[in-house]
Amino acid sequence: MGWSRLLSGFSKKTFWFSPFVLFTITMIFKIYLAAFVIYDGELLRPLLTGLPSIWTAFALVELFASRRKLAVYLIVNLLLTTVYFAVIMYYKYFGIIVTYHALMQIGQVAEVKGSVFQLLHPYFLLIYVDIVAAALVLIFNKKIRHSWNKLSNRRFQPLGAPFALFVSMFAICVLIVWPNRGIANELVQNERMGILNYEVFLMATGGNEKLLNPASVNQSAINELKGISEVVNPVGKDAAKGRNVIVVQLEAFQNFLLDKTIDGKEITPNLNKLLKESVYFPHFYQQAGSGNTSDAEFLTNTSLYVPLRVPATEAYADKALPSLPKLFRAQGYEALTFHTNDVAFWNRKNLYQALGFSRYYDRAFFGDEDIVHFGSSDEVLYKKTVAELKKQAEAGKKFYAMIISMSSHHPFNLPEPKNKISLPDRYQDTFVGDYIYSQNYTDYALGVLFDELKAGGLWDNSTIVIYGDHMGLPIYSLSKTDLSLLKELNGRDYNDAQMMNIPLIISAPGALKAQVLTQTGGQSDIMPTIANLAGISLAGTVHFGQDLLNQQHNLLPERYYLPSGSFINDREIFIPGAGFSDGRSIPLTKADKSGNAASTLEADQTRSTRSEFDRALKLLQMSDSYVRSLPAYKPDEGVPEDGSKSR
Incomplete structure (x- = not known):
């Protein structure tokens, strides 16, 4: 026809x-x-x-x-x-x-x-x-x-x-x-x-999603897939027991910014100083999904992987999630979370309820003072947060506090008065230049936080954990000028490995020795690492991360920002094609013990295997199956209070 x-x-x-x-x-x-x-x-x-x-x-x-x-x-x-x-x-x-x-x-x-x-x-x-x-x-x-x-x-x-x-x-x-x-x-x-x-x-x-029998998901099976075993006498156990815990999540902060200068000016002077007295993990990677910042909050507090195509706040906020806030509250702590945006954004109120926070503080608490992007500036965030934490301490309460910074949000167009560094002409009117201005301000505001904590008598009795929530410079959005500036700053071509690389810094004055630990880690590893330091047992709590102080090897499944089947190990990022055999590898740049880039592993040194590929997919499948099998959250488990009403 x-x-x-x-x-x-x-x-x-x-x-x-x-x-x-x-x-x-x-x-x-x-x-x-x-x-x-x-x-x-x-x-x-x-x-x-x-x-x-x-x-x-x-x-x-x-x-x-x-x-x-x-x-x-x-x-x-x-x-x-x-x-x-x-x-x-x-x-x-x-x-x-x-x-x-x-x-x-x-x-x-x-x-x-x-x-x-x-x-x-x-x-x-x-x-x-x-x-x-x-x-x-x-x-x-x-x-x-x-x-x-x-x-x-x-x-x-x-x-x-x-x-x-x-x-x-x-x-x-x-x-x-x-x-x-x-x-x-x-x-x-x-x-x-x-x-x-x-x-x-x-x-x-619904795509390729296939769930397992949740009865098959247990810690022993998870550890076997990850290739790790329980440590009998873990390093750092109870080192920060009894301390307050302050977790600071930095908006769009990538690791390459640390210890970098532009024409002799430090981009992150306050964090550079903190590194010298902290445990620093330079090979730490984001695992967030479509929920971005809220997904990072979920990962940090549960050590569970994010769902495939929707934010955790949409898929899992009705579940009774095992979490750090619940574990700390069982130890008599208050579990508080601070964010200057409206708690309704990304369905956070329901997420905080599922995670077991006892109180949240959002825009209603911080007000409309010094607005940057969606809420009050990081300076206001930190000053008002520390004032509230002081009240907790004065009332004799220990606290687990999560603080979400936001002033360095894409597209990084800070108000002019917030620019605290002078950049040369080649950075003006570029995406990379705007990003550096924003992250320099992030560092400036962190200096305010550190000073407030010290002045309020909270610094010496706290464990402070700082990490980035997700990448800020997507490689697919950068111009040739931006890529050239990044190569000048980093001394090598910008790639997926740098894009996914965020810092993790843990400081516990007087309790932890400053050191650089070069093992690979991801956001799912924060919960078990904090639990070990705080002397909190995870026995009976299913978690997919590992204590970074005690494990030298890692297998990090990735999804969303990298396609399903991607994973990060000790040597490389592996990204599959139609399957494992036509996948590609991006060698990781390894740091020396001072945190400086030492070498990039060559192709013959990277040996990702079909087993790792299969195990990474299985880990994601296990996490999906486990979380979906959890019972629904019950209101009598404690609805988080609005911190604005506690003033």
């Missing part, structure tokens, strides 16, 4: 102006625009995977839109275009393919509109040019509108649309989706399936 019969009633002249053909041509442009941004030069595959889904949508229009067909075509075109636009924008920051799950987070967009605009390249808007042009012509030219409507209402030969639909659906299901359904790497799976087919595949199947 040839095209002449399928398009019976169309002349050659009018054929090219039919909505089916015209919008197919414009959608091809959009397919390749997305491919240019995401797939780095793929030519044939985007067309072969993209056209069948476009033709399926348009064949459905031909079959079921008996009236106002042109308007329906425009609506379908707009919807498909918006999917491509969302995929492009999401990839530019997160390096992943957006899914329908992100629609549940649409309410957060207003809060981060500055980040959206920073990522928006003008040429991305060309993706809507055909829709805008068509709408303008139809609105202002009645003659064309009448002719095009008449042309649009001509019907295919009776079997034409069903035939086109059958062929497209067959190609999608049998030739495109089915052979690629088992790929763990979401980016490769999306590339092989095509953007629209991949989105429908996830909606129809």
Whole structure:
């Protein structure tokens, strides 16, 4: 059956102006625009995977839109275009393919509109040019509108649309989706399936998620997969027992900033000084997912992995989660959390309830003083937090306090008065320059925190834990100028290993000896490390991290910022392709005992194995299965109080 019969009633002249053909041509442009941004030069595959889904949508229009067909075509075109636009924008920051799950987070967009605009390249808007042009012509030219409507209402030969639909659906299901359904790497799976087919595949199947029997998830099985064993006499056990614990989570803070100077000026002078009296882990990596900062809070307090496509606050906030706040409260501590944004953002109120915090302090407590981005500045955060902690101490209460900094949030456009460092001209009006200004301010504000803690008599009797929540400089968003500045600053090309690398610093004055520990760690390891120092047993508490003071080897499964199947070990970051065999490795740069970069492991020194790949995927599967099996949170377990009402 040839095209002449399928398009019976169309002349050659009018054929090219039919909505089916015209919008197919414009959608091809959009397919390749997305491919240019995401797939780095793929030519044939985007067309072969993209056209069948476009033709399926348009064949459905031909079959079921008996009236106002042109308007329906425009609506379908707009919807498909918006999917491509969302995929492009999401990839530019997160390096992943957006899914329908992100629609549940649409309410957060207003809060981060500055980040959206920073990522928006003008040429991305060309993706809507055909829709805008068509709408303008139809609105202002009645003659064309009448002719095009008449042309649009001509019907295919009776079997034409069903035939086109059958062929497209067959190609999608049998030739495109089915052979690629088992790929763990979401980016490769999306590339092989095509953007629209991949989105429908996830909606129809939920992807590759397969849960285990939760009874099979126990600490012994977890340790075996990670390749570790329990330590009989752990180093550092009880070293900080009885102390207050203050955990500071730094917004978008990456490890490469520490001990760096620009034209002789330190970027992080206060943290550099703290390093000299702390335990410092330079090979520490983020494990956050789509919830970003809130996911980092979840990881730190539970030692469980984040869910695959949605924030932990959405997937797990109704669960009775085992956590550090609950463990400390069982020891008689108050468990407090401080954040200058509204507690409703990222559903934090429910998360804090599930984690067992006894009280939260949000924007209602900190007020509208000295606003930076979404709330009061870090300076206000730290001053008001320490004042509240002093009240706890004066009342004879020990506390576990989590403090969430926020002033260095993407897109790093600090108010001018907050710039505390003078950068040379080459950094002006660059993304990297703005990032350094913001993180220098982060360090400045930390100096305020340290001074307040010392002045308030809290410093010497506290264990202070500082780490970054997630990367700030996504490699997929950086210009050539930005990459050049980073190479100048770091002495090597910026890559995924540096992007994922955040610091972990633990200071307990008088209790911990300053040292640099070069083993690999991740955010899931914070809970067991703190528990060991505080003398809190994790027996009976399922956790996927490990005590970094007592384990020399690690296997860190990654998801979201790196595709599923990725992991970090002692030597490299491994990122799979369609499977293990076509994966790629990014060697880690190892530090010496002073914390300075010493060497980069060569390819023949990196020996990631299929076993590690399989075990990393199994660990994620075990965590998902375990958390979903947990009972629902019961209100009588203690709803956290609003700290603003305690004043």
